[in-house]
Amino acid sequence: MSNNIQGLSLIGGQPVRGNGKPFQAFDPGRNEAIGPDFHAVDAAQVAEACVLAGAAFDAYRATSDHERADFLDQVAAQILALGDALVERAMAETGLPRARLEGERGRTVNQLKLFAELLREGSWQDARIDTALPTRTPPRPDLRLRFVGVGPVAVFGASNFPLAFSVAGGDTAAALAAGCPVVVKAHSAHPGTSELVGRAVVEAVRQCGLPAGVFALLTGSGHGIGDTLVRHPAIQAVGFTGSRSGGLALMAAAAARPQPIPVYAEMSSINPVVLLPGALTARGADIATGFAASLTMGVGQFCTNPGLVLGLAGPDLDRFAQAAAEALKPVAAGTMLTPGIAGAYQRGEEQLAGQPGVEALLRGESGGCQGAPSLFRTTGAAFLANHAMSAEIFGPASLLVACRDLDELLAVLEGLEGQLTATLQLQDEDEADLAAARRLLPTLERKVGRILANGFPTGVEVSTAMVHGGPFPATSDGRSSSVGTAAIQRFLRPVCYQNLPRALLPPVLREPNERGVWRRRDGALTRN
Ligand code: NAP
Numbered sequence: 001m002s003n004n005i006q007g008l009s010l011i012g013g014q015p016v017r018g019n020g021k022p023f024q025a026f027d028p029g030r031n032e033a034i035g036p037d038f039h040a041v042d043a044a045q046v047a048e049a050c051v052l053a054g055a056a057f058d059a060y061r062a063t064s065d066h067e068r069a070d071f072l073d074q075v076a077a078q079i080l081a082l083g084d085a086l087v088e089r090a091m092a093e094t095g096l097p098r099a100r101l102e103g104e105r106g107r108t109v110n111q112l113k114l115f116a117e118l119l120r121e122g123s124w125q126d127a128r129i130d131t132a133l134p135t136r137t138p139p140r141p142d143l144r145l146r147f148v149g150v151g152p153v154a155v156f157g158a159s160n161f162p163l164a165f166s167v168a169g170g171d172t173a174a175a176l177a178a179g180c181p182v183v184v185k186a187h188s189a190h191p192g193t194s195e196l197v198g199r200a201v202v203e204a205v206r207q208c209g210l211p212a213g214v215f216a217l218l219t220g221s222g223h224g225i226g227d228t229l230v231r232h233p234a235i236q237a238v239g240f241t242g243s244r245s246g247g248l249a250l251m252a253a254a255a256a257r258p259q260p261i262p263v264y265a266e267m268s269s270i271n272p273v274v275l276l277p278g279a280l281t282a283r284g285a286d287i288a289t290g291f292a293a294s295l296t297m298g299v300g301q302f303c304t305n306p307g308l309v310l311g312l313a314g315p316d317l318d319r320f321a322q323a324a325a326e327a328l329k330p331v332a333a334g335t336m337l338t339p340g341i342a343g344a345y346q347r348g349e350e351q352l353a354g355q356p357g358v359e360a361l362l363r364g365e366s367g368g369c370q371g372a373p374s375l376f377r378t379t380g381a382a383f384l385a386n387h388a389m390s391a392e393i394f395g396p397a398s399l400l401v402a403c404r405d406l407d408e409l410l411a412v413l414e415g416l417e418g419q420l421t422a423t424l425q426l427q428d429e430d431e432a433d434l435a436a437a438r439r440l441l442p443t444l445e446r447k448v449g450r451i452l453a454n455g456f457p458t459g460v461e462v463s464t465a466m467v468h469g470g471p472f473p474a475t476s477d478g479r480s481s482s483v484g485t486a487a488i489q490r491f492l493r494p495v496c497y498q499n500l501p502r503a504l505l506p507p508v509l510r511e512p513n514e515r516g517v518w519r520r521r522d523g524a525l526t527r528n
Contacts, residue, residue, distance in 0.1 A: 005089065005192040007038040009219045010202050011049045013212030019045060023221045025191050028095040028342070028369040029335045038191045040220030046228045052213030053152035053181035054234030059211050061149050061179035065124075068177060069116035071208040075168055075176075076112040078200035079105065086196050090162045093190040095335030095369065100298060101163065108163045111170055111462050115177035118485045122517030124177070124492075127508045129521045132499070141499045144509040147492040149179035150262075151236030154229045156250070157187040157194060158241035159337050160301045165482075166190070167197040167217060170462070171239030171264075174487040180237070181214045185229055187242075188221035189338045195219070223249065230254050230263070237491055239482065240265040241303070244392075244473055251476050264490045265476040266469070268392040269420040270307035271457045272413065276437065278430030279454070280316040287425050288323035291398075292331070292373075294456035299334035299371050300396030301341070304421050304457040304468075307393060310409050313379070313402035321400055325362040325375050331396075333364055333372035341394060342369045348393030349374050355389055357382030361400070371395045380408040390416055406436055410443060418471025418478060419448040421457035428454075449474060449481065 007022075008015040020040030024033040041049075063071075079086070090101045118124050125146040133140035153175035157166035164170065167184050175182050186194035198217030205214050218225055226246075230238055230253045238254060240247055240263065247265030254263045275287065294306050309324075311317040336342035346366050353360055357378050364372020373396040380403035383389050389399060403409040413422075422444045426433040437453075444451050449470030460468050466484030469475045475482070480490045502510055508517060516527045 005036060005195050007036045007191070007219070008195065009041050009045065010195075010198045010215070010217040011045060012052050012216070013202055013205060016041075016045065018042065018219055020220060023188065025093050026189070026338065027092045028338060029092070031369060034092055034192075038219050040222065041218045041225060043224070043228045046218060046225060047232060049183045049216035049218060050152065050229065050232035050234040053183050053216065054213075056181045056211035056213030057149075057151055060181055060214050063179070063210070065119040065122055067208070068179065069119040071204060071210060072112045072116040072119070072173060072176060074204035074208055075201050076109040078203045079109060079168060079197060082196050082200055086193065089196060090190060090193040093193055094159075094162050094337050096162070096298065096337075104161060104163045107462060108169060111164065112168065112173050114462060114485060115173045115488065118488065119177055122508065122515055124485070124488055125508050125517075127517065127519040129509065129519055131522055144497045144500070144505060145494050146506060146508055147494050149175075150491050150493050152181045152183060152234050153491055154235045154238045155182055155184045156226060156238070156240040156242060156246075157184060157190070159187050159189045159341065160298070160303070161241070162187070162190040162193045163197065165241050167194045168201055170483055170487055171241075175237075175239065175491045176214070178488050178491040180491050183216045183218065183229060183235065185226050186217055186219050191219050226250060227253050231257055233257075233259065236261055238263040238265070239490070241482065242267070244268040247473075247476060262490070263476050264480050264482060266303060266420075266482050267473045267475065269303055269470065269474045270390060270392050270416075271304050271419055271421045271423070272308045272310055272416065273306045273423040273425065273456070274409065274413075274440065275309065275311035275317070275320060276424060276426040276433040277312055277316065278427035278433035279425040280311060280320060282427055284316055284320040285323045288320050289327050290456055291324055292327035294458045295398050296328065296331045296334075296373050296396045297458050299336050300373070301337055301394060302458045304460060305396070306423065306457055307398050308390070309398055309400045310403060310412055311400070312406070312409065313404060317402055321361055321375075321377060324400070328362050328364075328373040328375055331364070331373050333366055333370035336369050336371045336395065339369055342366070342371055345371045345393060345395035345397070348391070348395070349397050351391075352376055352389065352393060352397065352399065355386055357386070358389070358399070373397065375400065377402065380404055380412055383412055384408075384415060406439065410440060413440065413443050413447065416447060418474045420468060420470045420474045421450045421452060422448045423452045423455065423457055425454060447471060449478065
């Protein structure tokens with residue numbers, strides 16, 4: 001497979017030159033455009049990809065779990081086969097360093113393999129059997145439930161994870177595992193990376209003998225493509241990671257369709273970190289160092305970045321503030337993903353610095369595409385009086401809030417919007433810290449998708465028990481996760497079969513249970 005980037009989309013398994021406006025990728029490290037020209041698709045080409053996805057759906061979902069697992073493994077193999085060309089292009093298009101992108105490629109591949117394992121294990125269909133009770137009054141019919149894919153899924157790649165949350169990232173892997181064809185809108189910040197990965201997926205589709213409509217990649221810049229894609233009648237669900245305004249626009253478009261569809265958008269989170277007094281006294285300096293590392297990782301461009309730190313006012317919190325500012329001071333400005341994201345970061349810093357009652361503990365020198373760390377401090381009372389302080393600043397900036405007492409700290413948490421994560425720094429053996437944590441937990445459970453103790457929120461394990469979600473605006477639907485095997489549930493819906501003869505039942509609901517998958521029979525989990 002050639003690694004030459006040609007500026008093309010992929011529709012029906014073929015490279016296609018878009019009929020729309022040309023645009024170029026941008027290297028934020030060198031501050032210059034990079035070739036070749038990419039050609040945006042037009043509305044007819046978006047529609048063609050969607051129609052092909054709709055036509056491929058029944059054949060694709062009829063494949064066995066093992067066939068789809070082999071396909072996901074093949075996608076992973078094809079991504080690895082792209083070799084260094086993929087990493088180098090992603091470095092140029094994002095400003096992210098090699099080690100980070102190599103790690104992200106590993107994560108992307110492992111994510112695909114995790115879904116392949118889930119399919120081979122088989123319980124993802126959540127098979128349930130309520131056997132017939134003919135002698136009951138009234139008689140109960142034979143009822144059998146399994147989950148099936150919802151249909152073609154539109155995926156919007158994220159700017160900050162050009163591999164793991166992009167063309168063959170978590171949304172795509174989950175949808176393909178569920179038996180749903182995928183139409184990806186490539187993020188305009190990394191179109192070359194997208195084209196390379198898209199070609200790897202198309203090659204896997206070809207090698208596995210699947211219908212070409214199972215996957216399409218749409219290149220372009222501007223909101224028209226995404227809007228047309230979400231409104232196309234063949235599309236049945238949307239996966240998105242990006243800005244709050246983008247997520248809201250797509251939710252509105254999806255809701256305005258004659259047939260509204262679900263949008264799983266991950267948008268905005270400031271990830272509060274609570275410093276409980278015992279932990280602050282025992283290891284405030286260590287927490288400050290860990291916090292600084294978490295805040296500045298990847299120039300702060302993580303959805304789980306710790307943008308808000310809460311503690312009780314006093315000498316321990318003052319020492320923490322000083323130690324955190326000192327740990328952040330030597331961190332040089334780093335290249336941000338796009339000029340737009342860097343500009344938004346700098347405006348966010350300015351706006352927060354200008355709020356009444358906010359003091360800058362550290363202001364790094366951000367400018368151009370470079371973002372430097374900043375740390376601000378305010379009081380619980382000032383924060384509670386000013387909603388603007390809780391806006392996400394996407395980048396390495398954080399706000400430390402010194403609260404009068406635990407009641408005020410709880411009030412600050414109560415006032416927050418939904419979050420992806422909340423972190424408790426506490427001493428495991430300290431009864432006062434544990435009692436305080438017990439008071440906070442009911443609020444945190446209502447507000448966030450993942451509660452951590454004694455760590456930092458950056459670093460999201462891809463696994464079975466992970467939740468990367470949370471109430472709005474962390475996500476558009478707090479019942480879901482976009483990371484880990486739970487992510488497949490977004491693209492499934494239940495179907496019940498009542499009194500169907502064995503010959504017509506899907507294999508997972510038939511007797512005997514030939515694959516020995518876990519099923520819930522008359523209420524009890526069994527492999528029989
Ligand atoms: P974005 O502007 O929301 O773009 C994401 C994708 O959605 C792109 O493909 C974009 O198209 C498309 N899009 C955006 N608005 C749209 C609309 N109104 N209608 C149709 N399609 C639309 O996100 P971004 O460029 O990645 O980052 C911008 C900001 O998002 C950041 O400054 C940050 O605040 C936030 N962000 C948050 C997270 C998070 O995980 N919470 C992650 C990344 C970014 P184009 O490619 O044509 O622009």
